[in-house]
Amino acid sequence: MTLSALGDSAVVAVLGTDIDEAVLARVRALTAALETDRPAGILDVVPAYASVTVFYDPLRLEGEGGRPYERVCRLLTERARNLDAVAKKKFTSPARTVEIPVSYGGEFGPDLELLARHCGIDPAEVIKRHQGADYRVHAIGFAPGFCYLGGLPKPLHMPRRATPRPTVPAGSVGIGGAQTGVYPLSTPGGWQLIGRTPLALFQPGEAEPARLRVGDRVKFKSISSEEFGLWK
Amino acid sequence: MEVTVIRAGMLTTVQDLGRRGWRAAGVPLSGAMDPFALRIANLLVGNPEDAAVLECTLVGPELVFSTDTVVAIGGAAFAAAPSWQPFPVAAGVPLKLGPTLTGSRGYIAIAGGLRIPPVLGSRSTYLRAGLGGFAGRALRDGDVVPAYGQPRRFAEHWRIDPRILPAYSRSPTVRIVSGAQADEFGGRLAKVEYRILAQSDRMGVRLGGPRLVRIGGADELVSSAVAPGTIQVPPDGQPIVLMADAQTIGGYPQAANVVSVDLPLVAQTRPGDRMRFEEIPLTEAQQLLLDRERVIGMLREGLKQKLT
Numbered sequence: 179m180t181l182s183a184l185g186d187s188a189v190v191a192v193l194g195t196d197i198d199e200a201v202l203a204r205v206r207a208l209t210a211a212l213e214t215d216r217p218a219g220i221l222d223v224v225p226a227y228a229s230v231t232v233f234y235d236p237l238r239l240e241g242e243g244g245r246p247y248e249r250v251c252r253l254l255t256e257r258a259r260n261l262d263a264v265a266k267k268k269f270t271s272p273a274r275t276v277e278i279p280v281s282y283g284g285e286f287g288p289d290l291e292l293l294a295r296h297c298g299i300d301p302a303e304v305i306k307r308h309q310g311a312d313y314r315v316h317a318i319g320f321a322p323g324f325c326y327l328g329g330l331p332k333p334l335h336m337p338r339r340a341t342p343r344p345t346v347p348a349g350s351v352g353i354g355g356a357q358t359g360v361y362p363l364s365t366p367g368g369w370q371l372i373g374r375t376p377l378a379l380f381q382p383g384e385a386e387p388a389r390l391r392v393g394d395r396v397k398f399k400s401i402s403s404e405e406f407g408l409w410k
Numbered sequence: 411m412e413v414t415v416i417r418a419g420m421l422t423t424v425q426d427l428g429r430r431g432w433r434a435a436g437v438p439l440s441g442a443m444d445p446f447a448l449r450i451a452n453l454l455v456g457n458p459e460d461a462a463v464l465e466c467t468l469v470g471p472e473l474v475f476s477t478d479t480v481v482a483i484g485g486a487a488f489a490a491a492p493s494w495q496p497f498p499v500a501a502g503v504p505l506k507l508g509p510t511l512t513g514s515r516g517y518i519a520i521a522g523g524l525r526i527p528p529v530l531g532s533r534s535t536y537l538r539a540g541l542g543g544f545a546g547r548a549l550r551d552g553d554v555v556p557a558y559g560q561p562r563r564f565a566e567h568w569r570i571d572p573r574i575l576p577a578y579s580r581s582p583t584v585r586i587v588s589g590a591q592a593d594e595f596g597g598r599l600a601k602v603e604y605r606i607l608a609q610s611d612r613m614g615v616r617l618g619g620p621r622l623v624r625i626g627g628a629d630e631l632v633s634s635a636v637a638p639g640t641i642q643v644p645p646d647g648q649p650i651v652l653m654a655d656a657q658t659i660g661g662y663p664q665a666a667n668v669v670s671v672d673l674p675l676v677a678q679t680r681p682g683d684r685m686r687f688e689e690i691p692l693t694e695a696q697q698l699l700l701d702r703e704r705v706i707g708m709l710r711e712g713l714k715q716k717l718t
Contacts, residue, residue, distance in 0.1 A: 182590055185639045185667030186695040190590065197632060209434075222433040224635040226659045231635035233433065236696045237703055247692055317633060318436040319659030321539050326633075363539040380435070382529050382541065388435035 179208075179258050181251050187236055189250045191258070194228040197316055197328055201228045203265040206393040210269070211257040220250075225392040226317040227326075272314065272395035278360065278375050280309070280351050280398050281406040286374035289339075293353060293370050296336045304372065305400055307331050313358065313396040323362035323380030323388040327396055330358045342368035349374045351398070362388075376401075376409035411559025412476040413520065415549050416504060419471040424524055424543035424555070425517075425654075427460040429532035433658045439638060440534040440542070443515050443612060443654050443677035446576055446702070447485030451519035453710055454482035454496045454570075456562050456717040461523030462533035464549070466516045468680065470507025471549065473518070477501050480521040480562040485678060486513030494575070496521075496564045496717070513578055513678040522560030536655060537612065565716040574705045581684035582675040587692050589641065589664035591631075594624045599641065599649065599665045600687045607648075608681040612655040614642075615676050617685065621647030624663055633661035639668035639676075641687075651676050669695035671702050 180192045191208060194201035209225040212232060216223070219238035224231045232250055239246035282305045283290040294301040313329040320326075330353065338354040343366065346352070350361045352369030361367055362380035379389045390396065401409075415422070425448065428441025442448035442465055449459040464471065470488055480496050487493040488507040499505050510516060526533040526544060535543025544555055586599070604617035622643050636642065640652045642662040651668055652660070653676070668676055669690065679685060 183587060183667075183692055184590070184635060184664075185637055186587060186670050186692060186699060188635065188637055190634055192634070195632065221430055224433045224658060226634050227632045229632070229634040233635075233637070236699055240696075240700060245693055246696055317659055318434065319633065320436065320657050322432075322435060322437045322536075322541065324436050363541070365539050386435075387432070387437075387530065392434075 179254070179261070181254060183247060184231060188231055188233045189247065189254060190229050190231045191254050192229045197227050199270070199314070200265075202314060202316060202393060203269040204261055205230055206269040206273070207261055207265040208258055209392065211264070212254075217253060220253075226319060269393065273391065273393045275395040275397060276390060277397045277399050278377055279401040279405070279409070280373040280375050281401050281403045282308070282373035284403060286403070286406070287351070287372040289370040290372045293334070293336050293372060297333055299333065304334060307334055308358070308372065309398040309400050315390050315392050315394045315396060318388060318390070318392060321361070321363055321365045322382075323390070325359050325379075325390045325396070327358050330356055334358075336370050338368040339370065342366050346371065347374065349376060351375060374406070376406050411479070411522070411557045413524070413555045413557050414474045414476070415471055415551060415553040415555065416474055417472040417506075418549045418551050418553070419466045419507070420469040421467040422471045422549045423465050423535040423537065424462050424526050425465040425534045426462045426532055428534050428654065429530050429536070429542070432530050433635065436658050437530060437541075438536060438655050438658055440536045440654055441532065442517065444485045444517070444674040446674045447515070448517045448519075449706060450494065450570070450709070451482045451484035451517040452523070453713055454484070454494065455480050455519045455521040456560070456713070457519060457521065457523050461519065462526050463520070463524065464518040466507065466518065468514055469509050470516055470518075472504050472506040474504050475499055475501055475520070477559045479559060480564065481505065482519050484517045484519070485674075486510035486516035488516060494570050496562070514680045515677055520557050521562040522558035525556040525558050538655060563718050568716060570709060574709065576671070576674045578675060578678050580679070581686070582672075582679065583686045583688050584672045584675050585669045585690045585695065586641065586666040586687045587669060587695050588689065589666040591624070591663040592665055594626055594663060595622055595643065595665045596625060597689070598622060600689050604649065604685045606679045606681050606683045606685060610681065612653055614650040614652050614656060615679065617649045617651065619648070622649060622665065623647055631661050631663060633659045636660040636664070637667070639670065639673055640664055641666045641668065653677065669698060671695075671698045
């Protein structure tokens with residue numbers, strides 16, 4: 179684990195250089211260790227791919243026990259004790275599996291045909307392979323509740339659009355390079371859109387507004403546009 | 411009480427000190443680009459420091475209030491109204507701000523604050539996802555914004571000490587602390603002068619200047635958390651200072667981070683302005699933050715006798 183300052187109010191703990199399951203387990207283990215009994219003055223704990231960043235309030239950590247940055251580094255070092263063992267034992271298997279229903283193609287997936295041509299397979303095969311794979315949430319960012327999913331089969335990789343769309347409808351399922359994901363809210367976006375889910379992935383009114391967490395396992399399930407319309 | 415927007419100005423949004431505690435869910439901080447100006451404007455009308463105000467950009471709005479009220483403007487200055495000082499506005503008389511004289515972003519605090527339902531603990535507007543604020547969007551001509559009309563009286567003939575204000579400038583020297591990939595840029599960020607580009611917005615202030623080339627570390631980086639103040643360097647070598655609406659994680663190399671107390675200087679620059687960077691130690695950055703809090707605390711105490 180290497181620690182470095184992200185400005186005067188955050189510390190980044192880097193736990194690896196690759197995007198893989200072992201690093202993800204370490205990220206989840208450290209996040210959990212920081213979230214249980216979170217000390218005063220720690221504002222946010224942000225896991226992403228191979229790092230965990232702790233945002234703190236330097237004004238509340240000033241005083242006894244050294245400068246705020248050193249105190250947070252010490253906290254991280256303490257909580258990271260036995261990290262590898264804990265990661266292997268408790269965080270290798272996914273926390274939860276979330277199934278995301280998707281109506282592929284048509285008006286919901288305007289780039290499905292384009293992606294199929296780019297990948298040299300027919301659209302039905304794209305759908306089959308996209309919903310057949312096992313995905314893991316490696317990071318949340320870009321927009322509220324937007325998950326970066328690892329596990330997209332190689333034959334479905336396609337670069338993002340040269341010019342992003344000014345508005346991508348909420349629920350759109352896209353592919354950007356080696357990643358796939360869902361736009362939880364209507365935002366600008368550059369991924370190739372292959373379908374849409376009726377499932378709300380970000381609800382600001384809920385106690386836990388983002389439905390997915392880093393480490394979750396995700397499965398996509400094809401539904402018809404009629405089923406999409408009936409979804410509650 | 412209501413505030414009617416006759417003319418919205420260039421970009422006027424409802425803001426407070428931002429949405430804290432939701433970064434893990436991908437929710438940006440948002441809130442005021444210049445949090446110092448928002449806090450002081452609120453204090454000057456007797457509001458809690460994090461009350462919702464209007465943030466306007468380059469061209470201010472024209473507003474009409476449904477009852478007599480007290481207003482204070484911080485940050486950018488306007489010809490039509492005093493700066494950093496409470497002033498009365500009568501019901502029905504338009505407050506027409508027009509273009510900023512200095513600075514880029516003005517904070518219009520109204521005694522009592524704006525009556526906006528909080529979303530995830532904040533009334534700030536996150537434009538990109540249409541979250542919070544007034545219907546999740548910038549104000550338009552004709553909007554009617556509800557406010558808590560709080561009658562307020564204030565003593566005349568006093569001013570805040572201008573020495574407590576950040577060193578706002580059209581060519582500020584902005585202090586930075588070293589960032590994750592700083593070594594790969596060899597400290598060159600602090601050696602040149604940058605120009606503020608017109609594409610700057612609430613997500614980031616874009617800088618133009620000599621191309622900043624990364625030495626070594628040519629590999630693609632794995633995305634990690636970023637924050638307001640993080641200076642990202644995309645492959646074109648033109649740095650971006652991330653600001654209030656910046657996304658929560660990013661994959662570009664990070665050359666440095668602007669210290670918290672100097673973010674207002676960045677927020678108040680306009681396209682065409684110049685900027686230089688000066689690196690300071692982290693302990694000094696945190697000391698500056700403590701010093702500023704002490705000054706704001708003294709102002710808060712001092713205002714108790716002047717506002718009733």
